[in-house]
Amino acid sequence: MKLQSILLSGVLATQALAADYAAPVALQTYNNNIVIANSGTNTLSLLPVGGTTTQDLVALPASPNGFCIDGDTAYVSVGGARGKLLIVDLKTKAVTDQIAVGHTPMAPVKHGNTIYVPNRFSSNISVIDLATKKITNTYNVPREPIALALSPDGSTVWVANHLPSGTSNGNFTAAQVSRIQNGQVVNYSLTNGSQGVRGLCISPDGKYVVVAHVIGRYQVPTTQLDRGWMNTNAITVIDTAQPDKAAWAILLDDTNQGAANPWAVRFTPDGKKLLATHAGTHEVSIIDFPGLLNKISNLKDEESSEILGFLTGLRTRVKLPLNGPRSVATDGKNLYAAGYFSDNVIAMPLEGPAARPTEIKLPGNGKPQSKIRLGEQYFNDAAFCFQEWQSCATCHPDSRVDGLNWDLLNDGMGNPKNTRTMFLSHRAGNPVMTLGVRASADVAVHAGFVHIQFIIPENNMDECVSAYLKDMKEVPSPWLDVTKLSAPQTKNESCLQCHAPGVERGTLTDSARRGKEIFKSAGCVQCHPHPAFTNKQLIATGTPTGLDQGKKVLVPSLVEVWRTAPYMHDGRSTSIKEVITTHNQGNIRGKTDNLTEQQLDDLVNYVRSL
Numbered sequence: 001m002k003l004q005s006i007l008l009s010g011v012l013a014t015q016a017l018a019a020d021y022a023a024p025v026a027l028q029t030y031n032n033n034i035v036i037a038n039s040g041t042n043t044l045s046l047l048p049v050g051g052t053t054t055q056d057l058v059a060l061p062a063s064p065n066g067f068c069i070d071g072d073t074a075y076v077s078v079g080g081a082r083g084k085l086l087i088v089d090l091k092t093k094a095v096t097d098q099i100a101v102g103h104t105p106m107a108p109v110k111h112g113n114t115i116y117v118p119n120r121f122s123s124n125i126s127v128i129d130l131a132t133k134k135i136t137n138t139y140n141v142p143r144e145p146i147a148l149a150l151s152p153d154g155s156t157v158w159v160a161n162h163l164p165s166g167t168s169n170g171n172f173t174a175a176q177v178s179r180i181q182n183g184q185v186v187n188y189s190l191t192n193g194s195q196g197v198r199g200l201c202i203s204p205d206g207k208y209v210v211v212a213h214v215i216g217r218y219q220v221p222t223t224q225l226d227r228g229w230m231n232t233n234a235i236t237v238i239d240t241a242q243p244d245k246a247a248w249a250i251l252l253d254d255t256n257q258g259a260a261n262p263w264a265v266r267f268t269p270d271g272k273k274l275l276a277t278h279a280g281t282h283e284v285s286i287i288d289f290p291g292l293l294n295k296i297s298n299l300k301d302e303e304s305s306e307i308l309g310f311l312t313g314l315r316t317r318v319k320l321p322l323n324g325p326r327s328v329a330t331d332g333k334n335l336y337a338a339g340y341f342s343d344n345v346i347a348m349p350l351e352g353p354a355a356r357p358t359e360i361k362l363p364g365n366g367k368p369q370s371k372i373r374l375g376e377q378y379f380n381d382a383a384f385c386f387q388e389w390q391s392c393a394t395c396h397p398d399s400r401v402d403g404l405n406w407d408l409l410n411d412g413m414g415n416p417k418n419t420r421t422m423f424l425s426h427r428a429g430n431p432v433m434t435l436g437v438r439a440s441a442d443v444a445v446h447a448g449f450v451h452i453q454f455i456i457p458e459n460n461m462d463e464c465v466s467a468y469l470k471d472m473k474e475v476p477s478p479w480l481d482v483t484k485l486s487a488p489q490t491k492n493e494s495c496l497q498c499h500a501p502g503v504e505r506g507t508l509t510d511s512a513r514r515g516k517e518i519f520k521s522a523g524c525v526q527c528h529p530h531p532a533f534t535n536k537q538l539i540a541t542g543t544p545t546g547l548d549q550g551k552k553v554l555v556p557s558l559v560e561v562w563r564t565a566p567y568m569h570d571g572r573s574t575s576i577k578e579v580i581t582t583h584n585q586g587n588i589r590g591k592t593d594n595l596t597e598q599q600l601d602d603l604v605n606y607v608r609s610l
Contacts, residue, residue, distance in 0.1 A: 021373060022362040024338035026066045026107060026327045027345065030090060034329065034336050035074060036345060037064035038362060044074065044088065045362060047345060049331070054363055058093045060086060066107025068115075075115055077105035081476045081504045085117055085128065099133050101126045103478040106146055111154030118145035118159060121478045121563065125159060125180065139185050141178045143403075143565075147200035149209055151240070156181045158209050158240075160200035164403040168218075168418055168571030173404060177211055177236075179243060190236055191249040191305045193218055195402045196394065198326075199265040199276070202240070203289070209238040212262035212276055214394055215249065215305060218404040221413050225454055226256075227308060231390045233259045234305060235276055237296065248296050249305035252276060252285055258389030259283065259317075260382030264328040264337075273350060277325040277337060280382030280391045284328060284337060286350065287315040320346055321359050324380060338362075341369075341377040371460075375468025378461045386454035392465065395452075396422050399472060401564050405571050409451065411437045415547040418571035421564050424557050426470040429536035434569050436538050436554045442466050473500040477562045479609045480506030498531070498559070508609055515606025518599055524590040524607075533558035533610055541588050543568060562608040577604045 023040030033055070036045040044058040044067075062079040067088075069075075074088040083105040087097040102119025105126070109116050117126040123144060127137040144162035151158075159178035166173050174194040176187045190197070196214035203210075215232045222230055232251050239246035252259035260280030267274055267289070274287040291314045296304065304310060322339025329336045335348045343364050346357040369377065378384070379399065382391040395402050399422040407416040410433060417434045425432060426441040438444040445465050449457040476498075480486075484507045488499035499505055508516065519525055527535050538552035553569050567573045573583055577600060580592045587593055595603065 020364070020367055020370065021341075022343040022364050023340055024327065024343070024345070024362060025064065025340065027329050027336055027338050028067070028069050029329050029331045029336070030069050030074075034345065034347075035067070035069065035090070036338055036362065037067050037076065039063045039065070040343075041364065042078075044076065046090070047360060049334070049347070052360055054360070056093055057363065058088060058090075058095070060095065061098075065105060065120075068108050068110055070110050075108050075110060077101070077108055077117060079504070080104050081121075081478070081480070081506060082482050083119060085115070085126075097133065099128060099135075101128075101135070103482075104475075107148065109148045109150040109157065111150055114154070116148055116150070116157050118148050120144050120146055120162070121475065123478075125157065137183075139180050141185060142176050142187055144563075145178070146197060147211075149200045149202040151202060152204070152206045156240070158200060158202060160197045160211050160213075161187075162197050162397070163195055163401070165574065166566070167574055168403060168405045168566050169416075171219075173218075175213060175403075177209070177238065177243075188238070188243050188247070190247070191215055191234070193404065194234075194236075194249070195404060196261070196397045198261075198263040198279075201265045201267055201274075203267055204269060204271040207240055208293075209240055209243075210265050210267075210274060210276075211236050211238070212265045214261065214402075215251075216395070216402060216404045216406075218406055218416070221407040222409060222452065225258075225386050225389045228253055228258065228389060230452075231258075231260075231394050232305070232308075233262045233278065233280075235262060235265060235274075237292070248299070249303075250292065250296075251305065251308055251310055252278065253308055253389070254312075254317075255308045257387055258382065258385070259285070260385070260388055260390050261380070261394060263326045266328050266330055268330050268350070269332045273330075275328050275330060275335060277328050279324050279326050279340070280380060280394070281388045282320050282323055282325060282339075282383065284318050284320060284325065284335065285311070285315045286318065286335070287311060318348070318357075320348075321357055322346055323377060341373075341380070371464050371467045372471045373468075375464035375466065379465050379468055384449075384453065384455055384457075384461070390453065392448060392453075395419055399423065399469065400560070403566060403571075410447065411435045412547065417548075417569050418566060420556065421560060422469050423472050423474065423560055424532055426466060428532040428534055428557050431536075431554065434554055435548070435551060441469065445469070473503055474498055474505075474560060475563065476503060476505040477560070477609045479509070479512070479562060479605060481509050482506040509605060511602045512606040512609045514599075515602035515604065515609075518595065518603045519606055522590045522592055522595070522603070524603075527555045527589065528558050542586070543583060543588075545570060558607055558610045561610060576607050577601075580604070580607075 021040040022038040026037040034047040045054040046056045067076040076086040085099045102122030104120040106118045113130045125139040143165040146162040147160040149158040157180040164173045193216040199212040259278040263279035264277045274289045276285045323342040324340035325337040348357040380393040401419045405416040446462045486507045534557040
């Protein structure tokens with residue numbers, strides 16, 4: 001079905017730019033232009049190379065998550081629970097078609113008439129035949145595919161999966177990279193502690209895949225930050241011919257300066273330079289890739305992931321005049337990056353000692369940052385942290401979980417616990433933290449700056465972060481039926497918590513509806529009542545182990561529990577079903593031992609729909 005062409009001008013431009021911020025999430029070069037996807041204004045911007053202002057804007061029906069370009073056509077992934085792939089004619093500035101895909105589609109890749117779309121919260125890859133506009137295949141991958149790379153011959157798709165998918169109470173847990181080849185999916189684990197995977201690219205010759213991620217040093221108490229004690233920031237270089245044997249995690253950090261939250265990676269067309277943005281410190285690393293391969297070849301028994309300053313002499317580290325570079329592009333001569341929080345694009349020559357970035361502001365309403373927007377910025381900003389090692393978002397990517405256990409010092413030492421989501425942290429009640437050791441979420445935010453980033457927050461930073469966390473919108477579960485959207489039953493705040501304006505929330509499936517009744521009859525509702533699905537009580541569940549054995553645990557909210565694995569306070573379980581069966585001896589947390597397999601499945605389907 002052809003959609004009406006919309007070129008922003010006059011009234012239409014004014015309406016589209018009524019959004020407070022552009023919030024660019026992706027950019028690519030196109031002919032003599034740069035194309036930028038703006039998630040705040042739901043637009044594509046076209047910026048002439050060497051220009052000082054955007055040329056045209058293409059209006060999109062939903063927020064873009066990423067795109068690819070082939071010829072004069074852009075393929076743009078938009079939306080959340082009912083995600084779509086849009087086909088955009090860049091010459092006419094028209095959205096010409098759309099294809100329904102999965103939950104929160106990210107940047108696609110294309111070869112010939114086939115396009116691959118990673119659906120982040122569906123945890124799968126849609127394969128689309130562009131001749132028929134139909135999905136011809138779907139591949140399941142471990143957890144939250146967030147980026148793709150395609151081999152030059154189109155035979156192999158590489159997938160970056162955002163978070164670890166295993167338990168967190170053992171000696172190894174890490175996110176994985178998947179390879180789709182000959183109809184088969186093979187998964188390869190990154191270095192122990194790897195999480196927060198963001199960018200992925202493949203060298204022009206197809207010999208190497210590079211992925212950007214954080215490495216959490218989760219097996220030590222959080223007593224300091226020096227020399228990457230808690231978190232280091234890395235790119236992993238994978239030999240595509242032997243990915244199970246040849247993969248090297250290379251730290252972007254220097255000995256006394258972190259490179260927090262690596263995000264976008266990209267090769268120059270000749271493969272000689274690798275570009276990597278540090279979204280937390282607002283920088284880009286320009287890396288001599290042949291030199292890096294040579295240094296890797298000379299490694300003996302040392303783990304490259306333990307060597308700070310490994311890139312000394314091999315890279316130029318450039319501080320950029322923007323905030324939150326989540327995307328990078330190059331035409332071989334220049335580097336382009338966009339600031340997610342500063343709403344600007346920079347262009348910078350790749351060669352020459354006098355190379356300086358030039359800045360172009362993206363169209364917006366020009367309003368000062370709101371307290372909520374500043375809070376999100378501070379939450380992601382590592383420039384305030386001691387030696388710039390990490391931000392709040394390092395351990396809470398997208399303000400949720402990193403899939404790791406951490407031994408924080410607020411409740412003693414030697415008792416690590418699974419990371420909890422920040423969603424509903426302020427709205428579900430007091431106290432907070434697993435053992436209820438903080439009186440409120442506001443207190444916890446302030447303490448996080450002091451004891452995790454080792455700074456005293458200034459300029460109301462902690463208040464802004466609290467405002468941002470209070471305003472967080474729920475991401476509806478992928479287990480809901482999106483063919484039928486639900487609406488709020490009332491207009492009170494508790495109802496709007498799950499039915500936020502503009503959020504497409506599906507309805508319960510028949511199985512989940514049956515599970516809802518079991519949730520009540522089994523007594524689960526006593527500790528997990530609507531609307532926050534927690535009674536905010538400290539309960540003796542008998543489940544804590546180690547130094548926490550016998551202690552009461554704060555009942556967690558079940559809202560968004562579908563995305564917060566692993567489960568239990570020590571991350572010992574990867575499935576909700578296991579939590580309510582194997583780890584519910586004596587029916588301490590609801591009477592579930594007499595349920596049939598069908599009833600258990602119905603109960604699980606309800607819980608993971610919340």
